Amino acid sequence: MIWFVAGMLLTALSGVPGLFADRFGRGGERLACLLVLAGTASATGGVIAALASGAPALLTRPWSVPGGELALRLDPLAALFILPLCLVVGGGAVYGLGYWPQRDHPGNGRRFRLFYGLLGAAMMLVLAADNSLLFLFSWEVMAVAAFFLVTTEQERAEARRAGFIYLVTAHAGALALFAMFALLAQETGSLHFPAAASLAGGSATLLFLLGLFGFGFKAGLMPLHIWLPIAHAAAPSHASALLSGIVLKTGIYGLLRLTSFFAVIPAWWGWTVLLLGVVSGVFGVALALAQHDLKRLLAYHSVENIGIITIGIGLALLGRSFGMSELTLLGMSGALLHVVNHGLFKSLLFFSAGSVVHATGSREIDHYGGLLRQQPWTAVCFLGGAVAICGLPPFNGFVSEWLIYLAAFGASRGEGLSLRLAVLAAPALALIGGLAVACFVKVFGVTFLGAPRSAAAAAVHHDAAPSMRGPMLTLLLACAWIGLLPGTLAPLLQSAVATWVMPAKAVSLAAPLAPLPLVGATGWVLLIYLAGLGWWLHRRTRQAPRDVSTWGCGYVAPTPRMQYTASSFADSLVSQFRFGLWTERHGGKVKGLFPATGEFASHTPDAVLDRALLPGFRRLARGCSWLRARVQNGRVPTYLLYVALTLLILLIVTAR
Amino acid sequence: MEMLARTALHLTLLLLFAPLLQGVIVRTKALFAGRVGAPLLQPYYDLARLLRKECVFSRTTTWVFLAGPAAGVAVPILAALFMPFGALPAPIAFTGDLLLFVYLFGVARFFTVASALDTGSSFEGMGGAREVTFACLAEPIVLFCLIVLACIADAMSLTALLGPHLAATWRGPAGLSLGLVVVCLLVVLLVENSRIPFDDPNTHLELTMIHEVMVLDHSGPPFAMVLYGAALKLMVLGAPIVRLLLPVNTGFWVVDALVFLGGMLLLAVLVGVIESIMARLKLVRIPQVLIGTTMLSGFALVLVLR
Numbered sequence: 014m015i016w017f018v019a020g021m022l023l024t025a026l027s028g029v030p031g032l033f034a035d036r037f038g039r040g041g042e043r044l045a046c047l048l049v050l051a052g053t054a055s056a057t058g059g060v061i062a063a064l065a066s067g068a069p070a071l072l073t074r075p076w077s078v079p080g081g082e083l084a085l086r087l088d089p090l091a092a093l094f095i096l097p098l099c100l101v102v103g104g105g106a107v108y109g110l111g112y113w114p115q116r117d118h119p120g121n122g123r124r125f126r127l128f129y130g131l132l133g134a135a136m137m138l139v140l141a142a143d144n145s146l147l148f149l150f151s152w153e154v155m156a157v158a159a160f161f162l163v164t165t166e167q168e169r170a171e172a173r174r175a176g177f178i179y180l181v182t183a184h185a186g187a188l189a190l191f192a193m194f195a196l197l198a199q200e201t202g203s204l205h206f207p208a209a210a211s212l213a214g215g216s217a218t219l220l221f222l223l224g225l226f227g228f229g230f231k232a233g234l235m236p237l238h239i240w241l242p243i244a245h246a247a248a249p250s251h252a253s254a255l256l257s258g259i260v261l262k263t264g265i266y267g268l269l270r271l272t273s274f275f276a277v278i279p280a281w282w283g284w285t286v287l288l289l290g291v292v293s294g295v296f297g298v299a300l301a302l303a304q305h306d307l308k309r310l311l312a313y314h315s316v317e318n319i320g321i322i323t324i325g326i327g328l329a330l331l332g333r334s335f336g337m338s339e340l341t342l343l344g345m346s347g348a349l350l351h352v353v354n355h356g357l358f359k360s361l362l363f364f365s366a367g368s369v370v371h372a373t374g375s376r377e378i379d380h381y382g383g384l385l386r387q388q389p390w391t392a393v394c395f396l397g398g399a400v401a402i403c404g405l406p407p408f409n410g411f412v413s414e415w416l417i418y419l420a421a422f423g424a425s426r427g428e429g430l431s432l433r434l435a436v437l438a439a440p441a442l443a444l445i446g447g448l449a450v451a452c453f454v455k456v457f458g459v460t461f462l463g464a465p466r467s468a469a470a471a472a473v474h475h476d477a478a479p480s481m482r483g484p485m486l487t488l489l490l491a492c493a494w495i496g497l498l499p500g501t502l503a504p505l506l507q508s509a510v511a512t513w514v515m516p517a518k519a520v521s522l523a524a525p526l527a528p529l530p531l532v533g534a535t536g537w538v539l540l541i542y543l544a545g546l547g548w549w550l551h552r553r554t555r556q557a558p559r560d561v562s563t564w565g566c567g568y569v570a571p572t573p574r575m576q577y578t579a580s581s582f583a584d585s586l587v588s589q590f591r592f593g594l595w596t597e598r599h600g601g602k603v604k605g606l607f608p609a610t611g612e613f614a615s616h617t618p619d620a621v622l623d624r625a626l627l628p629g630f631r632r633l634a635r636g637c638s639w640l641r642a643r644v645q646n647g648r649v650p651t652y653l654l655y656v657a658l659t660l661l662i663l664l665i666v667t668a669r
Numbered sequence: 670m671e672m673l674a675r676t677a678l679h680l681t682l683l684l685l686f687a688p689l690l691q692g693v694i695v696r697t698k699a700l701f702a703g704r705v706g707a708p709l710l711q712p713y714y715d716l717a718r719l720l721r722k723e724c725v726f727s728r729t730t731t732w733v734f735l736a737g738p739a740a741g742v743a744v745p746i747l748a749a750l751f752m753p754f755g756a757l758p759a760p761i762a763f764t765g766d767l768l769l770f771v772y773l774f775g776v777a778r779f780f781t782v783a784s785a786l787d788t789g790s791s792f793e794g795m796g797g798a799r800e801v802t803f804a805c806l807a808e809p810i811v812l813f814c815l816i817v818l819a820c821i822a823d824a825m826s827l828t829a830l831l832g833p834h835l836a837a838t839w840r841g842p843a844g845l846s847l848g849l850v851v852v853c854l855l856v857v858l859l860v861e862n863s864r865i866p867f868d869d870p871n872t873h874l875e876l877t878m879i880h881e882v883m884v885l886d887h888s889g890p891p892f893a894m895v896l897y898g899a900a901l902k903l904m905v906l907g908a909p910i911v912r913l914l915l916p917v918n919t920g921f922w923v924v925d926a927l928v929f930l931g932g933m934l935l936l937a938v939l940v941g942v943i944e945s946i947m948a949r950l951k952l953v954r955i956p957q958v959l960i961g962t963t964m965l966s967g968f969a970l971v972l973v974l975r
Contacts, residue, residue: 406773411772419764440816443771444809457783458785462783462789528764543743557723557889558726562729563886565790586801589806
């Protein structure tokens with residue numbers, strides 16, 4: 014535990030020495046990176062030591078805040094969230110040396126590193142807190158630190174807007190959490206977190222709804238996901254990786270911690286969560302498909318993956334309501350493993366996307382093309398992340414989705430039709446998976462393959478710097494490790510699920526996880542096989558001429574601009590989702606026999622933020638100003654009337 | 670030891686027999702059109718010829734261009750190890766292998782489309798876009814069918830799903846669901862293997878192609894692998910339909926293998942007949958047909974769950 018606390022403090026203070034360093038020097042950023050690395054390594058050591066001891070590690074110190082207590086607790090559930098956090102925070106710090114060097118960003122580099130370390134440490138504290146006040150305190154520190162990361166480039170209007178919307182949503186969520194923890198304290202009589210499965214009855218429903226709202230905002234569940242796309246797009250890439258890979262997961266963690274308190278789970282909780290998961294998953298990936306801003310697209314994929322995680326949680330909750338321990342075990346272990354997996358492959362994708370953005374200076378996918386030749390390392394890392402996020406073997410995404418599928422199939426064996434309908438989560442997952450493949454094949458193909466589509470892409474002549482490449486390769490290895498050796502994580506998953514809820518029946522994850530080595534072996538065989546066939550093909554075709562142009566069906570002067578773009582690739586699928594996306598199209602109409610130069614643009618704004626909330630609030634504001642104009646119309650008789658009416662009402666009120 | 674023998678038998682059947690199905694389909698179509706048609710073994714000659722040929726690469730292509738054909742061959746071979754061939758059980762079976770089966774084909778699709786985009790041709794991009802669109806819509810159908818079969822068998826491995834109980838199920842109340850599943854799987858087979866009415870493998874206009882246009886730039890040995898992979902895929906995806914329609918367990922592996930091969934030939938004839946008597950659907954109609962098929966598979970599930 015002491016190592017964990019030390020690591021947390023080191024990470025929190027990592028940016029402080031840099032504040033006194035030279036504005037253009039490299040010393041400050043190197044020291045900060047070293048401190049973050051030392052901090053995350055120490056915290057990882059602390060967590061592993063706590064896991065090895067078998068019992069949750071506890072630390073309790075008095076705190077002068079009334080009701081507050083410096084209570085920390087490291088159990089397997091928290092550990093599953095903290096371990097990827099340490100990897101991503103440490104990796105991001107190294108990545109930042111190449112991506113956001115101080116000499117290129119003298120204005121905001123030091124501030125960025127200060128809040129980067131603070132965010133990492135605050136998240137560690139959130140995940141380890143065992144007291145409501147401590148939790149809320151660290152939650153707020155996390156929210157504010159993340160705000161400063163989003164607004165790193167505050168001179169740009171886009172970043173300021175993203176920061177503002179993020180701050181509003183973060184505090185709307187936090188407000189619900191304040192109410193929830195106050196209610197919880199009233200229920201238990203203490204601000205200390207109650208033990209698992211100890212709460213019964215009372216205001217459970219209200220607690221659940223408040224928690225779902227508050228944590229759902231942070232996690233980015235579908236109608237509450239509004240801050241994600243703009244914030245992820247505006248922040249520097251390694252901050253986006255942290256936001257998407259880890260910060261969202263604190264919302265999931267909160268939801269899990271909260272639901273673990275209750276002894277009885279009504280069935281409709283599970284259904285609500287499951288439904289929210291399906292909506293987030295399907296619409297998240299459909300919106301992602303329609304985007305042509307690389308980082309915005311990745312942000313919508315976070316919504317999709319949070320949806321997949323939530324489907325797993327929903328199935329696990331249903332398993333608890335209906336007393337099906339196997340369902341609980343499979344759903345929850347799938348959700349938890351997907352939390353880890355998404356943390357790894359989404360950070361990997363943001364890192365490699367950052368490398369592309371860094372090289373081309375643009376986030377538009379349609380401005381890239383042919384980058385694989387100049388950036389082979391970035392391309393391989395992005396490809397690995399893309400295969401993993403699509404849930405394809407042999408990478409890690411498949412293993413967690415497979416567990417959730419097993420849970421959904423298991424629901425079909427339940428008693429009663431009401432539970433068996435949960436099996437419909439499986440086709441929904443299949444649809445999500447198919448759309449994800451479509452989306453990532455689009456991104457990978459348009460970004461790295463083909464010919465350069467813009468002058469900027471053609472001018473790229475360097476791959477990611479070694480300091481950026483190292484973290485990407487580490488994350489790629491971690492993804493491959495979970496995909497190829499999934500059995501190694503089974504004990505940790507089992508104990509984490511047991512922390513969430515002690516199963517009624519003694520079910521073991523060993524039986525359902527027994528085929529996992531076979532899954533891993535299939536992955537190995539596939540890899541070896543592909544490599545062998547590819548090598549044979551390569552040898553066989555080494556002599557082949559490589560200086561002809563692509564077959565243009567008879568057209569002899571093709572240009573790179575004639576390639577299929579990201580929007581045209583996605584168009585046939587996006588048009589299937591017309592009812593939820595409302596893509597805007599401008600131009601593209603050809604007039605006359607000899608049309609002049611034309612143009613076409615398509616844009617898919619966010620369905621909730623840009624279609625409902627912003628117009629709604631704008632209309633509300635207009636209504637209020639209309640009312641004010643009527644009330645305060647500048648005519649003296651009206652004001653006299655107000656005075657008379659007020660007096661009259663006061664007279665009536667006081668007359669009684 | 671037994672597993673090795675089974676794997677060997679499975680792979681022998683698959684690797685030797687798959688191209689013959691293509692020959693049978695072409696021959697059936699020729700007979701319908703009143704022509705003599707190519708020899709049944711023509712696909713083998715084609716493969717041998719392509720393997721001897723040299724190939725040409727566009728200057729925009731990279732190593733990804735070769736990953737498509739490689740995955741196209743590797744995936745069906747690997748997936749076949751989970752799929753029972755008629756009454757011959759799959760060499761590898763475990764709870765949940767059906768998902769691995771489905772997702773392995775996702776890997777093949779990913780790399781096939783990526784290698785199409787690698788050429789930078791708008792035609793191949795168009796083909797790739799169509800391919801992923803229809804695959805997205807076909808994937809829920811497959812899952813619905815698998816859930817129906819899993820509910821009937823109360824198991825979760827392909828060997829158990831397509832076990833000896835099917836003969837009795839056809840006569841039972843779940844027979845109707847099985848019938849719907851067969852129809853849905855047939856639609857998926859035609860879509861995934863780019864057959865009429867969804868795609869025409871013999872069309873000569875690039876604008877109307879789906880799968881063929883993605884492999885326009887492949888030549889020589891890589892193109893041989895593309896063709897061979899397509900043949901393997903047809904056989905692996907056809908196997909469950911044959912098993913559902915011919916749930917015969919004789920107990921002798923030679924007879925079982927012959928029954929399966931006979932069933933596959935009949936399936937190939939059926940595909941040929943469909944290709945001969947149906948016109949191609951308009952591209953905009955295909956998603957509608959697929960969504961309709963999803964509804965059909967949903968009905969099958971409702972009938973089982975009720």
